[in-house]
Amino acid sequence: MIVFKQVSKVYPNGIEALKAINLHIEDGEFVAVIGLSGAGKSTLIRCINRMHDITRGELYVDEINVGALKGKAIRRFRRKVGMIFQSFNLVNRTTVLKNVLVAFAPDNPFWRTLTGVYTQTQKRQALEALDQVGILDKAYARVDQLSGGQQQRVALARTLAQEPDIILADEPIASLDPVTSKRVMKDFTRINQTMGITILMNIHHVEVALEYADRIIGIRAGEVVFDGKAATVDEDVLKMIYEGNVEELVSAREASQTYVG
Ligand SMILES: Nc1ncnc2c1ncn2[C@@H]1O[C@H](COP(=O)(O)OP(=O)(O)OP(=O)(O)O)[C@@H](O)[C@H]1O
Numbered sequence: 282m283i284v285f286k287q288v289s290k291v292y293p294n295g296i297e298a299l300k301a302i303n304l305h306i307e308d309g310e311f312v313a314v315i316g317l318s319g320a321g322k323s324t325l326i327r328c329i330n331r332m333h334d335i336t337r338g339e340l341y342v343d344e345i346n347v348g349a350l351k352g353k354a355i356r357r358f359r360r361k362v363g364m365i366f367q368s369f370n371l372v373n374r375t376t377v378l379k380n381v382l383v384a385f386a387p388d389n390p391f392w393r394t395l396t397g398v399y400t401q402t403q404k405r406q407a408l409e410a411l412d413q414v415g416i417l418d419k420a421y422a423r424v425d426q427l428s429g430g431q432q433q434r435v436a437l438a439r440t441l442a443q444e445p446d447i448i449l450a451d452e453p454i455a456s457l458d459p460v461t462s463k464r465v466m467k468d469f470t471r472i473n474q475t476m477g478i479t480i481l482m483n484i485h486h487v488e489v490a491l492e493y494a495d496r497i498i499g500i501r502a503g504e505v506v507f508d509g510k511a512a513t514v515d516e517d518v519l520k521m522i523y524e525g526n527v528e529e530l531v532s533a534r535e536a537s538q539t540y541v542g
Pocket of ligand 1: 293297298316317318319321322323325
């Protein structure tokens with residue numbers, strides 16, 4: 282379970298990106314965070330795995346006080362919380378399999394990381410993770426020979442190989458075409474439903490969020506202005522989340538319309 286208690290985040294430049302946020306996210310939920318550009322969506326997601334430190338309040342993941350973690354404990358904690366980025370964050374000039382094996386680097390002695398030698402068990406787990414996202418046949422291909430969608434699946438496999446309880450996804454389909462986006466969203470759904478992994482995703486495409494997520498959190502100017510089931514999101518809710526910025530709502534909708542549902 283992820284719990285935010287009165288969480289605020291103030292950046293060094295004085296911008297208050299999160300203002301006294303209170304949230305409870307149960308195990309196994311599929312949650313999409315939506316809102317205007319600059320509303321605080323990335324900040325909210327990135328505080329959960331300590332990519333950003335919170336300024337006030339308390340943040341717990343499975344009863345671990347995230348703000349109190351230090352050194353090795355942060356690395357151990359991050360195994361439980363996988364992260365997927367818009368830009369995939371892969372090493373392009375090497376194989377898919379080696380990119381997935383990176384998931385095990387924090388567990389390995391230094392010499393293994395240095396020499397790139399992994400155990401048979403780790404190789405088997407990496408191949409299983411690739412199989413789970415349907416790209417086992419690409420295991421020995423170089424990453425830069427794959428499409429954007431396939432690269433996002435490699436990133437997903439790398440995250441799955443670390444056996445996380447939670448996956449945080451920061452705009453995972455923002456740089457993908459509509460058809461590929463749909464495949465990647467279906468991967469997230471399958472991972473959520475069959476493996477019970479909690480998914481918290483920050484996403485610009487409103488209609489895609491409504492189609493795949495069970496729960497929507499709407500953020501405006503650092504505050505939660507909506508939190509409820511995707512099925513209950515109507516025009517009034519969207520106006521409230523995007524209030525004063527009709528243009529951006531239209532743009533988020535247009536982005537969704539080019540998506541082949
Ligand atoms: N590293 C940083 N230093 C200072 N201010 C920041 C930093 N990162 C974000 N901000 C500010 O915090 C606010 C929230 O930003 P955040 O990136 O969380 O929004 P977002 O909703 O994810 O936006 P987008 O959809 O454009 O990515 C914005 O005003 C942004 O300018």
